[in-house]
Ligand SMILES: Nc1ncnc2c1ncn2[C@@H]1O[C@H](COP(=O)(O)OP(=O)(O)O)[C@@H](O)[C@H]1O
């Protein structure tokens with residue numbers, strides 16, 4: 345299994361947020377306490393898509409099952425459809441399973457062209473039984489009136505110190521116990537996205553595994569010598 349997939353956050357507590365208020369607002373959404381459409385924006389690799397999916401899943405609560413809330417990518421959606429009937433079907437399916445409201449995730453909403461953004465605005469104005477969680481790295485490409493229908497929430501990069509619990513938990517899952525102080529030491533100088541942190545942790549795990557293998561396996565040259573000596577003795 346891919347490292348990213350293996351360690352994908354499953355709850356909001358697994359996601360590291362730079363800002364505690366952002367986390368609290370998301371928790372309110374996850375608990376079905378807030379209902380305005382939600383727009384997560386910020387740089388790539390801050391956890392927006394994974395967060396949107398978690399909020400949807402938690403809103404569906406006990407009825408959650410695979411296929412009930414698959415995220416739409418705006419660009420692929422637009423390649424196939426020029427209307428929001430598929431999204432309406434998704435909401436109807438969720439309601440028929442007992443959801444309080446429909447809920448869809450649209451990733452990279454800025455990838456909708458302008459006519460499609462206009463259609464989305466009309467769609468969400470017309471149908472009140474559903475709710476959209478959208479994500480974007482390019483807030484400036486979202487049409488103003490559409491943006492106005494959403495509560496924008498800025499998701500920024502956590503600091504090095506804030507990433508520490510993520511490193512500790514991923515390493516523990518890999519069977520490599522690391523204390524928070526050790527993790528902070530390892531992270532010194534790290535800058536970048538949650539995705540590059542995944543790459544960085546995967547590299548670290550591989551390096552450690554290689555070192556362990558070298559310690560536990562007899563050196564190849566020794567094996568070779570033993571072989572040669574035995575061979576010489578049998579002559
Ligand atoms: N804030 C975060 N906390 C924990 N993991 C994160 C975070 N941001 C990114 N990741 C990791 O990077 C992966 C990609 O994140 P993603 O949600 O696609 O980012 P974005 O949509 O902001 O570009 C996630 O599945 C997760 O493994």
Ligand SMILES: [Mg+2]
Pocket residue numbers: 392393394451452479
């Ligand atoms: Mg994304």
